[in-house]
Amino acid sequence: MINSITENIANFLKEYAPFNYLNYDELIQVTNSIGVVNLDKHKVLFQINDKLHDSFYVVASGVINLSVVADSEETLLNKCYPGDVFGLRPFFAKNNYMMTAKAREESLIYAIPIDIFKPFVAKNPQVLDFLLESFATNTRNPYDKENRGKLITDNVYTDNQTTEFQYFQSLTYNKTPLKVSKTYSVKDTAQLMTENLIDSALIIEQNQPVGIITDTDFRTKIANGRFPISTTVDKIMSSPVITVPENVSVAEAQLLLLKYNVSHLCVTADGSDKTDVRGVISEHDLIVAQANNPGVLIKEIKRALSAKELKLVREKLTDLIQTSISKNIPLPHIYTITGEIITAIIKRAVELAILDLGSPPARFAWLSIGSQGRKEQLLLTDQDSILVFEDVAPEKYRDVKDYFLKLGKRTTSVLEKVGYPYCPNGHMASNMLWCKSLSDWIKQYDNWMKTPGENSNNIASIFFDYEIAFGETKIEDTIADVISKNSKSNALFFDYLGNDTLRKNPALNFFKKFNIEEEGNNKGKFDVKNKAIMPLVDGARLFSISLNLRGINNTYSRFKQLALVDPKFSELYLNCADAFLILSKFRTLEGLKNDNSGDYIAIDELTKVEKERLKNALLPMKELEDLIKDKFQLTQFS
Template sequence: MSNSIAENIANFLKEYPPFNYLRHDELIQVTTSIGVVNLDKHKVLFQIDDKLHDSFYVVASGVINLSVIADAEETLLNKCYAGDVFGLRPFFAKNNYMMTAKAREDSIVYAIPINVFKPFVAQNPQVLDFLLESFATNTRNPFDKENRGKLITDNVYTENQSNEIQYFQSLAYNKTPLKIAANTAVKDAAQLMTENLIDSAIILENNYPIGIVTDTDFRTKIANGRFPISTSVDKIMSAPVITVPENVSVAEAQLLLLKYNVSHLCVTLDGSDKSEVKGIISEHDLIVAQANNPGVLIKEIKRSLSPKELKMVREKLTDLIQTSIAKNIPLPHIYNITGEIITAIIKRSVELAILDLGSPPSRFAWLSIGSQGRKEQLLLTDQDSILIFEDVAPEKYRDVKDYFLKLAKRTTAILEKVGYQFCPNGHMASNMLWCKSLSDWMKQYNNWMKTPGEKSNDISSIFFDYEIAFGEGKIEDAISDLIFKNTKNNALFFDYLGNDALRKNPPLNFFKKFNLEEEGEHKGKFDIKNKAIMPLVDGARLFAVSLNLRGINNTYSRFKQLALIDPKFSEIYLNCADAFLILSKFRTLEGLKNDSNGDYINIEELTKVDREKLKNALAPMRELEDLIKDKFQLTQFS
């Protein structure tokens, strides 16, 4: 390739990561070996199960669609524009391509030979981190029902592996676990575990795992005399067993341990409990693999006896979030881990309040609402919650409510000392409006949904984003049942929600410039929360409720699931999912940099590339707005 062409390509690439991390002379070394590929509209560059190429690709012009096969249909996973990197599988995996790359329009892509670029990956951690993030994003299949919400992990084979890639590495674990039959006597199982110097055994039935027995089971169920040592292990085992596939990553394993509150995972051939056992993962394996283990924070939370101790854990969580962002760990994983830890903090705060006040007079549920309920709270923002206690006899109602108001006030006071400010709108369980019986809450939701707008000051859409943090799960289920029952043939309610979702000021003005604040302490800054992120949050909630999407509160996950259940508009939903992550990352970086809530961005401090990235992330909002107008009758509240 001539020097002038190589120079022109280098000048193009230096505007985009990861090439902007390279020196000019290094870029020239790369560009002199680049191949230029012209693709006509609908031309396939590679497709599912093709053998891996010896290059990866960068879009020079046009658009490349990346698609996967789901339910016998080809479904769009991602769109790549000028400067976007794709086709990274040859870097990190040895098996064939798992997606198809096809030109959406006449396009030009640069083919960068892997053997030429690999030395710069080994020498530059920033380049490695970017490629890992891109690979993890492009290999995640949101339409895989078995793995939805997880990272689809591939074995990583790069040179000079470092701690930065531990979230993408396959996890080292015991691949020769002790396997015993369900009718094995406890004393025999203990003897086998002692002889093998291990603390656990997998219980099999018909060669499939049905449970796990550990040293803890022996201490808590045998040593105290609850069961004789002659009993069979199936009487004391932990079941059902939580199973994972062989290529599970540190990130996936950690999340499952947190979610199911278990200490061991069973590795099977296909990740289900109906296949051959291949190993066992313990908490110790994760601690060895991941020095900064979120599980450690969970344990510290459970041991905490004061708000001060909980605050120290929250400060460690901030450090973990900052480190994870710096390592380019995908935001959905950071949301998941952070959400579990924050929920544990809230739960412990309620427990400390109960220890102070005494046992509750009835069963109840503490629900986080808003960003906490969506598990999207990476920064220290205000707290939002409601408390629902079960129905009691009329003569007991006042005393029961008085107790729960006191409990809520102590809990919110603890959380305030941890660093979560009181909600300025009073959306907290300590407010007597939001602390009441199940019947009263049912009436509240009925009023909101059947006569929206009549008491508009009382309704906030955040009450439809909730997650139980403490208490009786059946109470949360009762609220969910009522909400989805009331959605049927309820055009008036969706009219209200739809108009509420469109009520925010547009992020860009007529001239496609950012709509900045015109006065006040944030004059000249861009309100990324209210003008960019919240319209996506509101839109995701609106469609999730209207399509009866239960149990998924996170905005990113909602859009991904909506793309599956409403495939006609999957491209819009996927665009919104990507936009939400990009905008959320901008906000999080701003908040971490300035120790703030990150709501206001100084556009002038952004690089040209970041300004364009931010502006491009706002584009799907118009598509979402048009879809809302098209799908719902927005008349009465317009």
């Protein structure tokens, strides 16, 4: 006979993932063994370095804060509300807890024994997938249907890792790679590779990697006669080798292949080339591990010879984005992968333009600005770019600029055919205003930052979000130096930028209703881009420039970093980071559904839960506005 307490707990849990994947009998089996924990305000459930418990936890009532200690300061990572699950580390790891769980207010917690729950995980792929995906991210998972049953990871990642989260996904690779010394001949090495049915060989010294050769090297360096088959492998090897630690994730490995344009990674004891070899990861290993491998799209982009071929890749990318969202892949990961692929498309568009026009007369950099400069362009929104070419002799300036204007027009034309509309404000490298020499760009940024408000129609905050897509990184670095220098003790600039940030119409009216459009084609709809997302984008940029956070352009990453460098307001920054992801997902889903920019959401078509979730994501904005007003003492441009 089922007692009323067990039945009440079961009825509570069945509303939240992953428990909603269990049938009622299974749920009763779980709830029969559940422990109930009462936590007073500020009471700690577990803390950093505590031994793992034999249960994981669900918040029944109250709020639980999860925090870590960084630079001797306790930093709040997330807050858990009723239905949120946390303390998953005992499922997937053996080391001690890596964060602290403390009651923010009097709370009631359900403790679910892992031994009792594991059989249901083993036989239910949906439960397993949910737990793995959730353990893999270091934020609350706001992507579940109706945002229910959010899980909180116990994973904490160090600053030197390439992403802020990882898939908790195993990666099978060759742990007995072929190893040869520098003195081996190409012929002997090729024979060994054939006999072992593998496509690579590591060149080692004292079991440490100094180079690698692959089938590609044989095709490009031996088969074409560049080197004789009798040559030693050190003459054709790629060096240095890109190395990774043994616990590298699918996501990290994938990003490294994209970043360094290589087909193999060498696994070593500590991830450096100064320790023993442990194995080799190939592209094939990643394809097996992850069906939708963006590396395949990158290869197609590099082979593309027309805008039509690039458009086909972009359509595949849209499918990949849609699939990733449906699988609850964390949005920051989707942003990162999509950003790399779009950057490759832009780079190829520039290359195709150069093939038509001939070699450039000077070194240059093509910079994506705006949403792609922040790597937040999931939808086919308009293109924004600038072109910076190195300084040339005065008598050559006109001809050089003419060439780059033609390059800009051809490149933006290709991108328009791919599906990226021209910027309605003309913020493109094809515009003579935004295609000029490095010295001219330095003057431009100096004017914007030293005399804000003068010719203000020409200043757009998106020029401070940039990412190099093609060309000389030193040019991009110079622009960054100029911005950094001009941001020091520049109250006037931040006064201008701060007021510009607050100039947008509020998302909610006095009665806490959505401020919907009252006329035009989007009458009755909510402008989620300009009234919800852009205030967060602008706020993150404002604080990042003021605190000189270089190399961090993504809004979510900016807020996460701000929480570390400005810990007094860490909770607000983390709430803004969460809000940005939730709002961005609303916009992306709207855009994918209607094949448009997703800027306007039909509020009437949302469920009650979706409306509430959208409204809750807007709550940090007032606090962010107040912080901007207070920190920058906005006066002159108010």
